Amino acid sequence: MPLNHARRLLRDAGLPKWALLLTLSTAFTVFLELFALPASLLIGPMVAAIALALTVGTGKLRVPLLPLQFGQVLVGLMMARTITPDILGAMAKDAPLFLLFVFSVIAIATGLGWLLTRWQVLPGTTAVWGSSPGAASAMVIMSEAYGADARLVAFMQYLRVVFVAVGASVISRLWVAADGGEPPPLVLFPAVDWPALAATLAFAGFCAYGVRRLRIQGGMIIVPLFLGAFLQGVGLLKIELPMWLLATAYALVGWSIGLRFTRSIISHVARALPRVAACIVLLMALCGCMAAALHVFAGIDPLTAYLATSPGGADSVAIIAASSDVDVPFVMAMQTGRFLVILLIGPALARFIARRSGLAENPA
Numbered sequence: 001m002p003l004n005h006a007r008r009l010l011r012d013a014g015l016p017k018w019a020l021l022l023t024l025s026t027a028f029t030v031f032l033e034l035f036a037l038p039a040s041l042l043i044g045p046m047v048a049a050i051a052l053a054l055t056v057g058t059g060k061l062r063v064p065l066l067p068l069q070f071g072q073v074l075v076g077l078m079m080a081r082t083i084t085p086d087i088l089g090a091m092a093k094d095a096p097l098f099l100l101f102v103f104s105v106i107a108i109a110t111g112l113g114w115l116l117t118r119w120q121v122l123p124g125t126t127a128v129w130g131s132s133p134g135a136a137s138a139m140v141i142m143s144e145a146y147g148a149d150a151r152l153v154a155f156m157q158y159l160r161v162v163f164v165a166v167g168a169s170v171i172s173r174l175w176v177a178a179d180g181g182e183p184p185p186l187v188l189f190p191a192v193d194w195p196a197l198a199a200t201l202a203f204a205g206f207c208a209y210g211v212r213r214l215r216i217q218g219g220m221i222i223v224p225l226f227l228g229a230f231l232q233g234v235g236l237l238k239i240e241l242p243m244w245l246l247a248t249a250y251a252l253v254g255w256s257i258g259l260r261f262t263r264s265i266i267s268h269v270a271r272a273l274p275r276v277a278a279c280i281v282l283l284m285a286l287c288g289c290m291a292a293a294l295h296v297f298a299g300i301d302p303l304t305a306y307l308a309t310s311p312g313g314a315d316s317v318a319i320i321a322a323s324s325d326v327d328v329p330f331v332m333a334m335q336t337g338r339f340l341v342i343l344l345i346g347p348a349l350a351r352f353i354a355r356r357s358g359l360a361e362n363p364a
Contacts, residue, residue, distance in 0.1 A: 024048035049258025071252035080228030130156030133311035196240035
């Protein structure tokens with residue numbers, strides 16, 4: 001009896017599925033590393049989670065909130081590590097360029113959502129909320145009150161994240177191959193500055209606690225990014241993030257994305273899937289045109305421009321940029337700037353367009 005009870009507890013906790021997910025993630029990551037694909041530590045777990053969700057199902061299997069938030073904080077610190085005072089000065093100098101392209105990507109996504117809504121490619125006002133290049137949680141929560149199908153909005157948002165992550169990773173790899181170079185080898189267990197690592201983990205815990213306590217939307221990346229960059233710039237913090245720790249954070253982020261693709265959601269959106277995928281590809285193509293303009297008119301190298309203008313999510317693009325030969329601070333400045341603008345105006349902008357379309361219901 002005690003043995004049967006223990007087995008039942010393990011099964012109820014989802015431990016067999018977690019073991020399978022970990023095994024699949026390792027296998028996919030090793031396979032992608034054979035092709036030297038950037039961000040394989042993110043893409044592998046994400047693909048494994050999608051495969052598990054769509055085959056054996058995951059039930060209530062979800063990444064626990066606290067580990068996921070801690071992983072997001074570590075990604076924010078990884079981004080902060082690349083930002084120095086000199087780089088911040090360069091960003092301030094080129095502020096008009098950043099603002100122009102940040103608002104251009106938002107305008108492209110918003111315009112596409114409006115057109116798709118007017119043409120009724122997707123039901124109701126779904127395309128307005130699903131096309132937003134960021135603030136996914138806020139868009140999903142608010143969309144239902146304005147006549148959109150929240151499940152379809154969530155699916156469109158997170159499918160876009162998968163498309164962008166995989167597309168950016170493949171393009172980064174092809175770009176390196178075309179240059180005749182090879183990405184640096186993956187070293188999971190480098191030499192570690194243990195006092196600096198302890199300070200980094202303590203600071204990460206402080207950020208996670210503060211964001212949760214103050215309920216700062218999107219703060220798990222933004223707060224450690226800005227605070228970490230500031231403390232590093234004044235010499236009060238050395239951000240130490242060995243690859244084995246980042247690999248854990250990347251896996252948590254990848255799992256959180258992939259496990260959202262349940263069989264029930266897929267069956268619900270099966271008829272709309274080709275149109276949703278086409279919308280996402282079109283949005284990526286239009287942002288690619290913006291990247292080409294950034295290269296031609298501002299002299300930014302094409303891969304940096306592509307990653308900088310990719311339509312979300314900021315955490316996955318950050319991971320890909322960090323494992324590619326690009327101007328990481330420029331990429332993260334553009335991504336972070338757009339993320340902040342979307343958090344501030346995105347929901348209100350989508351709400352305005354949903355009302356103007358004439359298809360939105362009056363919110364309760």
